[in-house]
Amino acid sequence: MSESLTLPTTKPSVPYFSSGPCAKRPGWSVTNLENACVGRSHRSKDGRAKLGEVIERSKRILGIPADYRLGIVPASDTGAVEMALWSLLGKLPVDILAWESFGQEWVKDVVDELKLADINLIKAAYGSLPDLSTVDFNHDVVFLWNGTTSGVRVPNGDWIKDDRQGLTICDATSAAFAMDIPWHKIDVLTYSWQKVLGGEAQHGVVVLSPRAVERLETYQPERPLPKLFRMAQKGKLIEGIFKGDTINTPSMLCVEDALDGLNWAESIGGLAGLIKRSESNLNAIAQWVENSNWAAFLAEKSETRSCTSICLKIIDTWFTNLTPEAQADVAKKLASLLEKQKVAFDTASYRSAPPGLRIWGGATVETSDIEALLPWLDWAYATVKSENK
Structure with a gap:
């Protein structure tokens, strides 16, 4: 429609259109959290059961293959991406795709903080995608599925090779639960509850393919890794992370809210x-x-x-x-x-x-x-x- 000085008469019932934290699911109420495992240890039987339920139901709704791992980690999607970059990169050259601000943040991490030597930066301006045909899948590849600050997403996963030598590391925080992810094309994927599920912030999720697990168990970066980034120890994956044994103490209110979001997701198909x-x-x-x-x-x-x-x-x-x-x-x-x-x-x-x-x-x-x-x-x-x- 054309611009108009006539004041509209109908307002949105829920006027919350933030890109994060995002609107709560329809019908949400704080009373939905009354069964939260608060005042209890997250290591207790009940606490672990709640965390394990989030993991298993998330995998089921997202259609994640049975041999992939899903873990709840600190510091929202940012923490999950940082874990992947610091734990996995350095064995192979790296191709990084950037077409908006968060992609640029991962470029800064890899170039300025990790200081990796062999990096191929593939950029595009706001509104466009980089040339996906130039990606070298003999390298590790870091990219976003959806650019939260540009509104530009990759159209599909057809551009990702099945016989790749490197790992594909995908920040999908504003894509998970809203876009179709071809899991066989993805080795590491991250997201947070605060986006499509409308959950509370500060908790991230990392999903690992068997190839990513193999990298963790066979490659030890020379750089020191803080405890919050460690997903493997003495050449073995820390399996507890992917069964509800979180690295640090999670908010059990946020966990209950995530379960509420998953309940709602299942109820709408x-x-x-x-x-x-x-x-x-x-x-x-x-x-x-x-x-x-x-x-x-x-x-x-x-x-x-x-x-x-x-x-x-x-x-x-x-x-x-x-x-x-x-x-x-x-x-x-x-x-x-x-x-x-x-x-x-x-x-x-x-x-x-x-x-x-x-x-x-x-x-x-x-x-x-x-x-x-x-x-x-x-x-x-x-x-x-x-x-x-």
Whole structure:
């Protein structure tokens, strides 16, 4: 639709569109946590049972192969990625793909902190994917499945070779539970509960293929590894991590919340139901964008558009003729106005991304709330434009 100064009459029932922590699942209440194993040791029989249940149900919903391991680890998705990079890299050259801010963070880790010598950086600007055909799978490969700050995802796993020599290490925090992951293409995958499941923050998940386990058991990096990063000891995988024996003390309230999210996921049809809800949210915005005279997807190709972190750029000539500083100011005012009206919280684009909006479309968001939001975007843009001309 075109920009409009007419104030919409319907507001989203749940105006939470943050890309992390994300909206709680529909119907969520703190009373759902009343059976949490609080005041007890996470090493107790009941505590371990809760952690083990999260692990097994997560594997089942995600369709993870039986011979893969899934472990709950500290420090959210960031901690899980750091564990993988520091524990596994160095044996082979490394190809790193980066097309947004978090990919750049892993580049910094590998180049500046690990100081690995043989690195091939494959970059692209916001809105685009790197040339996937240039990846050398004789190397270890580090990439994101979905760029949370750019709204650009890999379209599928066809570009990943089955007969690869290196490991594929995938940050999938805004893709897991919302996109189809071909597990035979993945050796290490990380995510956190705070994204598509709408869980609480600070806990990460790492998934390992048998090939990744073999690397851990046969390769010892020369660098020292902090306790929080250690997944193997004396040439053997620390199996307890993948059975609920966490490295450090987890929040059992967060564990209970994760179980609540998994319960809900199963009730709506598991992974297929979760994907359907996310794709429905993307489709609603796509239909609106098609008729918009001021907004467009930041992702340049339709097959790479994220269905979770949906990033929009402003294409109106009035806006594009502004200075970069003025563009950033307009985008901030736009998000602020939506928040002031209590129709959308936390929709500002990421600080290093092109100025625009970022709307979370993960499975916990109702499509009806997305649809109710869209007229407000037109109103807010028209209002900011009229006040700044």
